[in-house]
Amino acid sequence: MSDSERNRLSGRLSRYARVGVNVGGVAAKVAGARLFGTSLDKGKNAGELAAALGGLKGPLMKVGQILSTVPDLVPPEYAAELSQLQSNAPPMGWPFVRRRMQAELGPDWEQRFGSFDRQPAAAASLGQVHRAVGKDGRALAVKLQYPDMQSAVEADLTQLRMLFSVYRRIDASIDTSQILEEISARIREELDYGREARHALLYKIMLDGQSLVRVPEVEPNLSTQRLLSLTWLEGGRLLDFRDRSLEERNRIATAMFQAWWSPFAHYGVIHGDPHLGNYTVFEEDGVAGGINLLDYGCIRIFPPVFVDGVVNLFHGLLEDDRARVVAAYESWGFVGLSNELIDALNIWARFIYAPLLDDRVRTIADGVAPAEYGRREAFRVHQVLKEKGPVTVPREFVFMDRAAIGLGAVFLHLRAELNFHRLFMETLDGFDARLLGLRQQAALGGVGLA
Numbered sequence: 001m002s003d004s005e006r007n008r009l010s011g012r013l014s015r016y017a018r019v020g021v022n023v024g025g026v027a028a029k030v031a032g033a034r035l036f037g038t039s040l041d042k043g044k045n046a047g048e049l050a051a052a053l054g055g056l057k058g059p060l061m062k063v064g065q066i067l068s069t070v071p072d073l074v075p076p077e078y079a080a081e082l083s084q085l086q087s088n089a090p091p092m093g094w095p096f097v098r099r100r101m102q103a104e105l106g107p108d109w110e111q112r113f114g115s116f117d118r119q120p121a122a123a124a125s126l127g128q129v130h131r132a133v134g135k136d137g138r139a140l141a142v143k144l145q146y147p148d149m150q151s152a153v154e155a156d157l158t159q160l161r162m163l164f165s166v167y168r169r170i171d172a173s174i175d176t177s178q179i180l181e182e183i184s185a186r187i188r189e190e191l192d193y194g195r196e197a198r199h200a201l202l203y204k205i206m207l208d209g210q211s212l213v214r215v216p217e218v219e220p221n222l223s224t225q226r227l228l229s230l231t232w233l234e235g236g237r238l239l240d241f242r243d244r245s246l247e248e249r250n251r252i253a254t255a256m257f258q259a260w261w262s263p264f265a266h267y268g269v270i271h272g273d274p275h276l277g278n279y280t281v282f283e284e285d286g287v288a289g290g291i292n293l294l295d296y297g298c299i300r301i302f303p304p305v306f307v308d309g310v311v312n313l314f315h316g317l318l319e320d321d322r323a324r325v326v327a328a329y330e331s332w333g334f335v336g337l338s339n340e341l342i343d344a345l346n347i348w349a350r351f352i353y354a355p356l357l358d359d360r361v362r363t364i365a366d367g368v369a370p371a372e373y374g375r376r377e378a379f380r381v382h383q384v385l386k387e388k389g390p391v392t393v394p395r396e397f398v399f400m401d402r403a404a405i406g407l408g409a410v411f412l413h414l415r416a417e418l419n420f421h422r423l424f425m426e427t428l429d430g431f432d433a434r435l436l437g438l439r440q441q442a443a444l445g446g447v448g449l450a
Contacts, residue, residue, distance in 0.1 A: 091119075091120040091123035091128045092120075092123075092128060092144075092146060092147075094118050096147065097118070097120075097130065097144060100144045100145075100147070100226070100227070101116075101144070101227070104144075104224045104226060104227040105222065105224070105227070112135065112221075112222065113132050113133060113134060113135065113140075113222075114132075114133035114134060114135055114137065115132060115133045116130060116132040116133075116142070117130050117131045117132065118130075121141070122277065124277070126145060126146060126149055126190060126191070126297070127143050127144055127145040127146055127149075128143070128144055128146070129141050129142065129143045129144075130142045130143075130144065131232060132229070134219060134222070134229075138219075138231055138232075139231065139232035139234075140219060140222070140229050140230065140231060140232055141216070141229070141230050141231070141232045141233075141294070142222070142227070142228070142229045143193065143227070143228045143229075143230075144226070144227055145191070145193065145226040145227070149191055150191055153187055153188060153191060157183075157184050157187070160180065160183070160184075161180060164179075164180050177392070178392060178393060178394060178395040179393060179395065179398050181395055182395035182396070182398040182399065183398060186272065186298055186300065186398075186399060189297070189298075189299075190297040190298060191226075192225060193223065193224065193225055193226055193227060193228040194223070194224070194225045195449075196228055196296045196297050196299075197218045197220070197223050197228055197296075198447045198448050198449050199296035199297075199299045199449075200215065200216060200217075200218050200230060200296045201218060201447040202267075202269065202299075202443060202444070202447045202449065203215045203263065203271075203293065203296060204217070205443050205446065205447070206262070206263040206266065206267050206269065206443065207258075207259065207262065207263065207293075210258055210259075210262065211290065212251065212254060212255035212258055212259075212289070212290035212291065213255050213258055213259045213290055213291055213292075213293055214233055214282060214290065214291070214292045214293070215293055216230035216231045216232070216233050216292075216294070217230065217231045218230055219231070233280065233282065233292035233294065234280075234282065234292075235280025235281050235282045235283075235291075235292045236280060236281050236283070237276070237280065237281075238252065238276050238279050238280065238281055238291070238410065238413070238414075239276060239413060240281075241281050241288055241414070242413055242414060242415070244287075244288060245287075246415075246417060248287055248288040249288075249414040249415060249416050250414075250416050250417060250418055251288055251289070251290065252281055252288050252290070252291060252414055252416075253410070253411050253414050253416030253418060254418065254423065255290040255291040256279070256291060256407060256410055256411070257407075257418075257420070257423050258423075258427075259271065259291060259293055260403065260407050261423075261424065261427045262427055264302075264307065264310075265307070265311075265427045265428055265431060265436075266436065266439060267436065267439055267440045267443055268301060268302040268303065268304055268306070268307045268436055268437075268440050269299060269300070269301050269302070269440070270299070270300050270302070270399065270400065270403050271293065271296075271298070271299060271403065272298040272299060272300045272399035272400075272402060272403050273295060273297070273298035273402075273403075273406075274402065274403055274405065274406015274407060274409065274410070275295075275406070276410070276413075277294075277295075278293070278294050278295040279291050279292065279293060279294065279410075280292045280294065298399070300396075300399045300400070300403075301440075301444070301449070302396060302400075304433045304434070304436050304437040304440065305331055305433070306331075306332060306396050307433060307436060308331065308433035308436075309328040309329075309331040309332050310328075311428060311431055311433075312324055312325075312327060312328040312331070313325055313328035313329075313349060313353070314353055314356060314357075314424075314428075316328060317346075317349060317350060317353050317357060318357055322342075325342070325346065325349070326342060329342070329345060332394045332396065332397075333394040334391070334392075334394065335392075340384060340387075341384070341385075341391060343384070344380075344381050344384035344385060345381070347377055347380050347381050347384075348377060348378065348381050351374060351377040352401075352404055355408075355420035355421070356420050356421055356424040357421060358420070358421055359419065359421040359422065360419060360421075361417055361418060361419050362417065362418075362419075362420070363411070363412075363415065363416065363417055364408050364411035364412055364416070364420070365408065365412065368412060369412070370409035370410075370412040370413050371409070373405055373408050373409050373412060374405050374408070
């Protein structure tokens with residue numbers, strides 16, 4: 001069967017025409033300043049880059065968000081501007097929606113719903129969501145992918161490769177090759193709504209019995225590779241609960257902790273997108289009861305050896321066992337580590353693990369704004385890498401760090417006060433990497449992701 005929206009040259013050329021002038025112009029300025037030894041107004045240049053990305057639907061907008069949430073992956077001026085990018089692009093109109101629905105479900109698509117809202121409930125970087133009601137009366141969230149996204153992805157990733165190559169000329173302390181490969185792989189996966197449906201089924205398995213986290217059900221008869229229908233989960237915006245009682249805020253934070261760490265510790269899987277729009281809070285009798293986990297596009301599945309390294313690093317830091325710490329780094333693929341580089345990596349590790357090592361009730365970080373979480377420590381690491389590096393960061397860390405920073409930012413927004421150490425120790429109870437591998441294999445096979 002012919003696919004009119006496959007990755008095609010005409011679609012890529014069209015995307016290059018839309019993106020290339022603005023983004024290429026920014027890159028040319030940076031390269032020119034480097035070549036001729038002239039100064040560069042980084043703040044102005046970063047603003048131009050954000051403006052170039054902000055008007056675009058598609059992966060470059062999402063990449064901008066990713067780059068802003070991995071501390072020190074780009075210069076601070078760029079991170080500040082890119083962090084302003086939000087997944088609230090103007091929605092596509094009804095003619096597009098009608099064509100998309102007909103292409104995916106056939107000419108009688110409207111008859112397969114009890115009702116279908118013409119106006120989207122949310123519009124993001126790769127698609128938009130409409131509220132609908134199924135023939136069985138269940139409320140549904142129907143996500144439609146924007147047109148020509150596969151071509152846009154390939155064109156945008158080429159542009160990203162160009163931007164990274166320019167950045168490497170400016171600052172070679174971090175080898176970004178693996179980072180680029182990881183971002184590319186995850187964004188390509190996000191185009192496959194069939195895969196996202198299987199991710200949602202996987203989370204149903206992994207979070208079974210977790211009363212604080214709700215996962216929607218997939219409606220397979222109303223889903224395709226570019227259309228995903230899930231049950232609608234009622235809830236309020238997470239930020240609307242910032243002024244609730246400490247008990248409610250702590251319950252929401254505990255739910256977030258369980259939704260992230262439990263799948264990782266038991267199945268080697270994380271939800272890699274910390275965007276606040278991916279969660280809502282459900283209420284019971286007028287008080288916060290937990291969270292709804294809404295989006296399953298950006299899911300990272302890790303090999304058991306990586307998870308084992310995370311656990312070993314925790315115990316190495318907790319017990320001040322340097323040999324175990326180094327063994328954890330080496331198990332992830334870090335090579336040629338000098339003592340100076342190990343000390344630099346430990347700065348970042350101790351920051352990420354600090355709340356988990358501290359056996360007391362505490363906030364995630366005192367006196368730190370959510371947008372600044374991790375920036376200071378990342379700067380310290382970067383300074384060492386400039387002198388003692390370069391270092392190649394294993395690709396697994398892109399979304400691991402992104403998710404950890406995003407989770408910490410949520411805790412800061414909520415002003416949660418918890419004993420994170422005990423929550424983590426409960427999650428690790430009975431941890432065994434071999435059993436995790438068997439559990440992961442069974443779960444992935446059960447949903448068609450093996």
